[in-house]
Amino acid sequence: TNDFVTIDEKSKPILATDIKKRENVFIRQNKTKQKLIAANLDHIYFVISSKPQFCAETLIGMLASAVREKIPASIILNKTDLYTETKKIKKVLSSISPFKMCFKSDKNFETAFLDDLNVKIIHSNTVSKTGMNNLKKAIAHDTKSKVTSSIGFAGQSGTGKSSIIN
Numbered sequence: 001t002n003d004f005v006t007i008d009e010k011s012k013p014i015l016a017t018d019i020k021k022r023e024n025v026f027i028r029q030n031k032t033k034q035k036l037i038a039a040n041l042d043h044i045y046f047v048i049s050s051k052p053q054f055c056a057e058t059l060i061g062m063l064a065s066a067v068r069e070k071i072p073a074s075i076i077l078n079k080t081d082l083y084t085e086t087k088k089i090k091k092v093l094s095s096i097s098p099f100k101m102c103f104k105s106d107k108n109f110e111t112a113f114l115d116d117l118n119v120k121i122i123h124s125n126t127v128s129k130t131g132m133n134n135l136k137k138a139i140a141h142d143t144k145s146k147v148t149s150s151i152g153f154a155g156q157s158g159t160g161k162s163s164i165i166n
Contacts, residue, residue, distance in 0.1 A: 001036055001037075001038060001039050002038050002039050002040050002041065002150050002152075003019050003020070003022065003039055003040070004019070004020040004040060005017075005018060005019050005020065006018040006020070022039040022040055023039070023040045024039065024040065024041060024069035024070060024071050025038075025039045025069060026038045026039070026041055026044060026065055026066065026069060026071060026152060026154070027065055028061070028062070028065070028154075029061070029065075037152070037154060038150075038152045040150050041071050041150050041151065041152050042071075042072070042142070042143060042146060042149045042150050042151060043071070043072045043073070043074070043139075043142040043143060043149070043151045043152075044062075044066055044071050044072070044073050044074075044151065044152045044153075044154060045073070045074050045075070045076050045139075045151065045152070045153050045154070046059060046062050046063070046066075046073060046074070046075050046076065046154055046155055047076045047078050047153055047154070047155035047159045047160055047161045047164060048075060048076070048077055048078065048089065048155055048156070048159055049077070049078040049079035049082075049089075049158075049159045049160055050079060050082050050085030050086060050088065050089055051079060051082065051085065051158065052156060052157070052158045052159070054088075054089050054092065055156060056092055056093075058155075058156055059075070062154055062155075063119070072118070072142065073119050074119060074120040074121070074122060074138065074142070075093075075119060075120070075121045075122070076121075076122050076123075076124055076135065076153075076155075076164065077089060077090075077121055077122065077123050077124070078124050078125070078126065078159055078160040078163075078164065079125060079126075079159075079160060080123045080124065080125045080130065080131065081125045081127060081128060081130075086123075093121070120138060122134065122135050122138055124160075124164065126160055126163040126164055132164075135164070139151065153165060
């Protein structure tokens with residue numbers, strides 16, 4: 001869960017003696033239960049793609065959890081080689097967003113911002129590596145203010161979280 005603890009290095013075995021107060025908690029919830037995903041995040045990246053089928057409700061729920069806990073967030077639109085499907089997701093993002101979307105292009109890279117939330121939308125493709133260097137730059141920028149940073153990746157199964165991390 002990314003909890004911070006105090007340890008007693010003199011004990012054998014080394015023991016955690018205290019759990020620090022959590023700065024924030026990212027949860028997934030539905031009508032009947034909540035599940036702790038991570039705590040103490042400096043930034044969270046929501047990975048979405050057209051395969052498996054994109055679920056706008058899942059993204060909205062994740063964004064709401066991040067906003068509630070004041071966790072800076074970005075959206076990674078992965079699998080952009082699926083052009084037709086990616087275009088449909090961009091249209092859905094525009095229609096579900098009550099926020100102004102601004103698009104900025106830089107060579108083979110496009111970033112959108114949900115202005116009122118300051119949420120970046122970063123395009124990536126792990127097969128062709130398109131957008132991966134820009135994603136690395138975004139992560140470096142989002143974590144540069146701290147000596148150590150905790151970032152998280154969340155999204156539906158099959159969206160490419162592991163491929164991005166690897």
